[in-house]
Amino acid sequence: MRMNVSVPSGEVDLRPLSARSVVLSLLLGAHPPELPVKDLVRLVEPFGVGGSTLRAALSRMVAAGDLRRTDAVYGLSDRLLARQRRQDDAVHPRTRAWSGDWEMVVITATGRGPAERADLRARLTALRLAELREGVWLRPANLGRPLPADLEGVAQTYTARPDLPPEELLGRLWPLDTWAATARSLLAHIAEAHRPADRLTAFAAVVRHLLTDPVLPPELLPPNWPGRTLRAAYADYQREITGSVWRQETDA
Secondary structure (H helix, E strand, C coil): CCCCCCCCCCCCCCCCCCHHHHHHHHHHCCCCCEEEHHHHHHHHHHHCCCHHHHHHHHHHHHHCCCEEEECCEEEECHHHHHHHHHHHHHHCCCECCCCCCEEEEEECCCCCCHHHHHHHHHHHHHCCCEEEECCEEEEECCECCCCCHHHHHCEEEEEECCCCCHHHHHHHHCCHHHHHHHHHHHHHHHHHCCCHHHHHHHHHHHHHHHCCCCCCCHHHCCCCCCHHHHHHHHHHHHHHHHHHHHHHHHHC
C-alpha cells in the first residue's frame, strides 16, 4: 500500500533560496504572473539577490522555458502557468457538498515503461487521489473538478460506495496525523519568521505542503484539522507580496 507523504511528521521541508526560486515564488503568487524587470530588481533585493545575479537568472530561465519575455516584462511560461493553477487550487480548492460517493480510478493499461507509470502516478496524485492498492485509486467525491478525459485510454473510472467505514479507508489512503503535524510545525515556523528571505522560504514550504492536502469533506476531517488555517496564512502572505508590488509601482 502506498500513501502520499510529504515530509516526516512535524518536520518542516525548508529548501535554500536561489535567484530562480525567488523569481518563481514571486511570479507564481502574482496575478497576472508577470512583472517588469525594474520591479523584479526591487522585489528580489530584500531576499539577497542582486541586480546582476537576477539578470543572469532571468536569461537562464527564458532559455530553459521557465519564463517568456516581452520587451522588459517577464512572465511565466505555459508550463509554469499550469503549475500556478495547481498552486492556486491548493490555496483555494474547489469543493462541493459530499453525498457519500467516492471517485475510483482503476488502471487498466499494461506494458507501460517506468517513466509512463511514474507520470501517471504523479497526475493521479495531483488530482488528490490516493492509491488503495496497486492500480486502484480513491478519494471522496467532493471536489468540483472532472477527471481528465484522456484517462480513459489508461484507466476506467467509477463512482463507488465502499463497504468499509470512511474513517478506515482514509487511514489507508493518507497519513493524516503526519500531514497535520507538519502543517502545525509550518504554522509555528512562519509565526517566528520575520526576515523577508525567511518568510519566503517558509511560505514556499507551505505551498508544497498544501499541494498534498487531500481536501477531504468537512465531515471526514479529523478534529482541529489545520488545513484551512494554513491556507489562510498563505493567502495573507500573497496579499502581503501583492501589496509590496503595488506600493513599488505607485512609488515609481
